[in-house]
Amino acid sequence: MNSIKIFSPATVANVSCGYDAMGFSMEALGDEMIFTKTKEKSVIISKIEGADLPFEANKNVVGVVAQHMLNDSKADFGLDIQIFKKFKPGSGLGSSAASASGTAFAINTLLNGKYSNLELTKFAMQGEVTACGSAIADNVAAAIYGGFILVRSYEPLDIIGIPTPSKLVATVIHPQIEIKTEAARKVVPQNIPVKTAISQWANVGGLVSGLYAEDFDLIGRSLVDLVAEPNRKKLIPYFDEVKEAAISNGALGAGISGSGPSIFALSKGKQTANKVAEAMNTVYKNSGIDYSIYVSNISKAGARII
Amino acid sequence: MNSIKIFSPATVANVSCGYDAMGFSMEALGDEMIFTKTKEKSVIISKIEGADLPFEANKNVVGVVAQHMLNDSKADFGLDIQIFKKFKPGSGLGSSAASASGTAFAINTLLNGKYSNLELTKFAMQGEVTACGSAIADNVAAAIYGGFILVRSYEPLDIIGIPTPSKLVATVIHPQIEIKTEAARKVVPQNIPVKTAISQWANVGGLVSGLYAEDFDLIGRSLVDLVAEPNRKKLIPYFDEVKEAAISNGALGAGISGSGPSIFALSKGKQTANKVAEAMNTVYKNSGIDYSIYVSNISKAGARII
Structure with missing residues (x-):
């Protein structure tokens, strides 16, 4: 697989009583991104639509998460990334988390599923540090696991998927x-x-x-x-x-x-x-x-x- | 039914993280009590074995709960009650709750199941007021509902039964x-x-x-x-x-x-x-x-x- 297009959901964190511990993901709202392998081992963000975000990889959540994963996996490729933001940053709907989680998910797919969801959550949390200064897990975990999630513990990180009634x-x-x-x-x-x-x-x-x-x-x-x-x-x-x-x-x-x-x-x-x-x-x-x-x-x- | 012998379980409240909100009931440890209808509309505690507790009905958890229920239900009978404590008061295992809950359960049976478990919990909580000065629900609810329970709310009282793995x-x-x-x-x-x-x-x-x-x-x-x-x-x-x-x-x-x-x-x-x-x-x-x-x-x- 050389190129992949993914959807990464908007997420609702806290969910009233579950302040700083729970979250869920939206099915019909989220960002789209296209990841294409490159021979040059660098991360290039070639397109950003729908939001005014930095193209410099080390200043963009997507670039930060991508670089961490390429380093960690010692990947033999680089990436060209196109970002299509479908909902606005600063909404409280996990905009940076959608970017970070989508990146982690996409690169893991290009790496043939090398990492677990828990590991992907940890990579995505590094994007949250870039976006808001702290490694918050609730939005990124909801975007990666889907459905309702519970962040039972940060040290060690322990994410629990909770079944979600389909209605x-x-x-x-x-x-x-x-x-x-x-x-x-x-x-x-x-x-x-x-x-x-x-x-x-x-x-x-x-x-x-x-x-x-x-x-x-x-x-x-x-x-x-x-x-x-x-x-x-x-x-x-x-x-x-x-x-x-x-x-x-x-x-x-x-x-x-x-x-x-x-x-x-x-x-x-x-x-x-x-x-x-x-x-x-x-x-x-x-x-x-x-x-x-x-x-x-x-x-x-x-x-x-x- | 004129007479009934019941078992009322010891209970573990709090269960670590669930401080003041959770509890569970023991299957192999609890009190026994015998309730016999009397024509005289009074509550008499005729026997107490295994603990040094008051025989005066209005000073004993069992008597207090019984009197409340007979009044509320306008019962046409009184009660003779024998109490066999099988574990010690002051243990942290819900001794007073076992007495109060067993009483509520037994009298409800003699009344042909007039009351719901939630109502029985409320009656039993009046016994907890006598025993420890406040209407705590976790032990009594565990003893009435069985298994794990969650006291989601006190006002209004909301008790949730949680499934318990049999192992x-x-x-x-x-x-x-x-x-x-x-x-x-x-x-x-x-x-x-x-x-x-x-x-x-x-x-x-x-x-x-x-x-x-x-x-x-x-x-x-x-x-x-x-x-x-x-x-x-x-x-x-x-x-x-x-x-x-x-x-x-x-x-x-x-x-x-x-x-x-x-x-x-x-x-x-x-x-x-x-x-x-x-x-x-x-x-x-x-x-x-x-x-x-x-x-x-x-x-x-x-x-x-x-």
Whole structure:
């Protein structure tokens, strides 16, 4: 195989109660990339569409991950890479993670599957360091494993794939305002009451249980975030209104996607998810803020060849 | 039915990462009680064997729960109750919870199953108020539902039954020293770093996932408590030695049962669980402290007629 075209999904990290520990991947939203082997053992980014990102390989998430993998595998080839961003950076939907994970997946395919998903996650995390300064795993793991994932531990890295009910559908609104991940992190308190923490981990247990048991009511009851959401929602215009509109139109629950500004809702079935999308649209249409709304099944596959 | 004899299990609450939110029930250890209908509409405790507990109904967990249920159901009968305690109060194995849950289960049977498990848990929680001053749900819910349970929420009360792999076996050592629940609560900090909390809920997600998937390694990796254990273990002689001995003899993990002093370990299979019991015995045999060791499957049934 000399050339490969791949799709790498947008991802929703945190998922309310699962702050810094859970994530899931979108099936119908993600980036596309073309990787072509070259004789020259270098990484060249020859095309970037859809976003204003650096072409210099060592400054671009894609280039950084690619170079790490070519070095580690002692590959006898270089790469020409074309990037087609299909959703905007800074959305809270794992834009850099899609780039990093897609790169790891694509190069692994060109290397005939040399690496495990856990190893690919570690390579992709090096891209996250370039993008946001820290080696966050939740978005990249969701993009590589597909479906719902749990980052059980960082040291050692331990990623658990959680089964995802096929009827679970995500609706996401991306208000096109900028929230820096750094700023979103700062508003979350360093210390929390142990009682709050207990409620949060009880809900994580409920969410994981609901996903296994396909208990949609339980999934909904567990989508509660007492730690990040109460502080971060102030950074997102109309957060309460969007959440309320989603739930009153049938969503199981809703919350902030990653560090925002995107807001996700989960619903049972596409019909409800579309109704939720309409309700979100109604909240935002006269806001004067640009926004996009997406409805998507939750991808079971993660990054894939197209 | 005029008279009923029941078994109500000992229970392990918290289960490491699941502090104040999880619990499981023992199959081979628990109290027995006999409930006999009387014409006189009063609650009389006519026999207590195995523990020094009050006979006055309004001071005994059993009497308190019984009176609440007879009042609520407007029962046309009273009760004569005989209590046979098979394990000691103050063990951290849910002694009062076994009494309270067994009572709720037995009276519900005499009432032809009028109440749901959730309602029985609420009745039994009133016994916990009498026993320890607060309406804790984890032990009583485990004793009523059987197997592993999650207390997802207190308001409203939401109990989730988690499937339990049949090969999962508990080994418990009860060093017969006194630790007051109140004292054990005080050593747990009121506030914890959010990073610690994130690790804890990631492990709760891992434990629930491991139980559903029958992934014993994952269950073991998830049995980590960063919140209560580091503080409480100082109250339990040889805690570190017992835990280390359990794990080095094949246990998946180990931790404090409830607020202690009992220490539990979980193993895959009875053979390993017995080996773990021997290892615990080796640690304690020259300690000068009285102790009991139990090996038990995890009950799937909870309180039951015998």
